[in-house]
Amino acid sequence: MTETIFTQQEWLRYSRHIQLPNFGAAGQTKLKQSHVVIVGMGGLGAPVALYLAAAGVGKFTIFDGDTVDETNLQRQVIFNQNDVGHAKALQAKHHMLALNPHIHIDAIPDFFQPKHEALIDQNTSLVLDCTDNFNTRYLINDVCVRQKVAWLYASIHQYSGQCALFTPGHACFRCLFPAPPESAPDCNTAGVIGVLPGLLGLFEANEAIKYLSDLPLELENRLLLFDALKLSVQKIQLAIDPQCFCQTGEKGKFSSPQMCAEVQQQSISVLDFNLHRERANTTVIDVRTEAERLGFNIGGQHIPLQEILTLTDSNNHWEKNRQYICYCQSGSRSEQAAQHLQACGLQAVSLDGGLLAWLKHASKTQMLHP
Amino acid sequence: MNNDIQIFYFANLADKLNCENEFFPLDSTPTTLAQLKEQLSERGTVWHELLGEASTRCAVNQAIATEDAILKRGDEVAFFPPVTGG
Numbered sequence: 001m002t003e004t005i006f007t008q009q010e011w012l013r014y015s016r017h018i019q020l021p022n023f024g025a026a027g028q029t030k031l032k033q034s035h036v037v038i039v040g041m042g043g044l045g046a047p048v049a050l051y052l053a054a055a056g057v058g059k060f061t062i063f064d065g066d067t068v069d070e071t072n073l074q075r076q077v078i079f080n081q082n083d084v085g086h087a088k089a090l091q092a093k094h095h096m097l098a099l100n101p102h103i104h105i106d107a108i109p110d111f112f113q114p115k116h117e118a119l120i121d122q123n124t125s126l127v128l129d130c131t132d133n134f135n136t137r138y139l140i141n142d143v144c145v146r147q148k149v150a151w152l153y154a155s156i157h158q159y160s161g162q163c164a165l166f167t168p169g170h171a172c173f174r175c176l177f178p179a180p181p182e183s184a185p186d187c188n189t190a191g192v193i194g195v196l197p198g199l200l201g202l203f204e205a206n207e208a209i210k211y212l213s214d215l216p217l218e219l220e221n222r223l224l225l226f227d228a229l230k231l232s233v234q235k236i237q238l239a240i241d242p243q244c245f246c247q248t249g250e251k252g253k254f255s256s257p258q259m260c261a262e263v264q265q266q267s268i269s270v271l272d273f274n275l276h277r278e279r280a281n282t283t284v285i286d287v288r289t290e291a292e293r294l295g296f297n298i299g300g301q302h303i304p305l306q307e308i309l310t311l312t313d314s315n316n317h318w319e320k321n322r323q324y325i326c327y328c329q330s331g332s333r334s335e336q337a338a339q340h341l342q343a344c345g346l347q348a349v350s351l352d353g354g355l356l357a358w359l360k361h362a363s364k365t366q367m368l369h370p
Numbered sequence: 371m372n373n374d375i376q377i378f379y380f381a382n383l384a385d386k387l388n389c390e391n392e393f394f395p396l397d398s399t400p401t402t403l404a405q406l407k408e409q410l411s412e413r414g415t416v417w418h419e420l421l422g423e424a425s426t427r428c429a430v431n432q433a434i435a436t437e438d439a440i441l442k443r444g445d446e447v448a449f450f451p452p453v454t455g456g
Binding site: 129160161171227239 | 432454
């Protein structure tokens, strides 16, 4: 036998691709000779990594600086209970190789940053954005524009998803979104139905396989808008913005935007919360919705945020020398509540990271009962 | 119906405006996208703020459009924000 591209085992493994009309041995060979970079190993990255590994993409570089967390398991299907607390990039590599030992993976347990720019070059076939923030998306975009490498964008919010393929010579991500969203979603709106990142990740993986194997592309220079409730899809044709940095070479004011973080002031840690809550002059307030309150709570009075926001400083049910500690699911609504109470002349703080932070702390210290 | 365009609102725009899609009469011809946004913004603060946000983008007949795009009856207009989760 002469030397072949595929081993006996691989040829059997990929037979359903090789027998697929318009894909065949040529398509499978292109996949094997591809090098993809996956940025982010979360809800989007999990299905992308699993399906592209199974499909036989030859080489991967995967980034994620985070560790697996209990709340990830609701949607990040590459991980299991045993991975909790371990580095996402390393665990993902482990599971991808268990699925397909014929591939090569460089796992980088770090967030994608400007220092990693050199890892994307002319040998990179495609970059897949599986991140959850605009800073990293702008960075991926800028690197890919400079290196003339194609990249896939996907993103989700509640029941909505977006996906687009940006290729050299067409509109870039900054042409589409020159400005980041003005407000970060609060903890009430940051929830997500678990299958939605799965669906969008598979739109990305599908487009990636077509791009890598030279099949016709549907999302090149187009933005897919997907609604998981109505199962509706719109595809928007994109256009180059002549003012965009990809045309002028000058980056706008959003080269390194600060967005999603600068909200937490006037908040207290879980440790302080546990200390303060027992004090006689302290009242804990759960500002979440009725449904959330009934679902689970850690005590305190229940006053939903909307009700707190109607409070005016003339209201006499509140005591000026009492400390009010507000909590919600992840700390954003309670921050709003605490700010409003302060504006009404009351002493109020918010539990930093909310009920989620409290639960994580409790599960670490094995004190699950409030 | 004759002068109507159809407008779609995506993601949190649909939530915050409490409207997923609607038919909207064009009161003068030609109407630009900027003028349509002005007319919609008269509905209240939340409309004014959301449609005025720099990050809110707009497509006419499934193609990204700029403020000077001229609308004609039967056109399909879509407003959508960037979404950030993953």
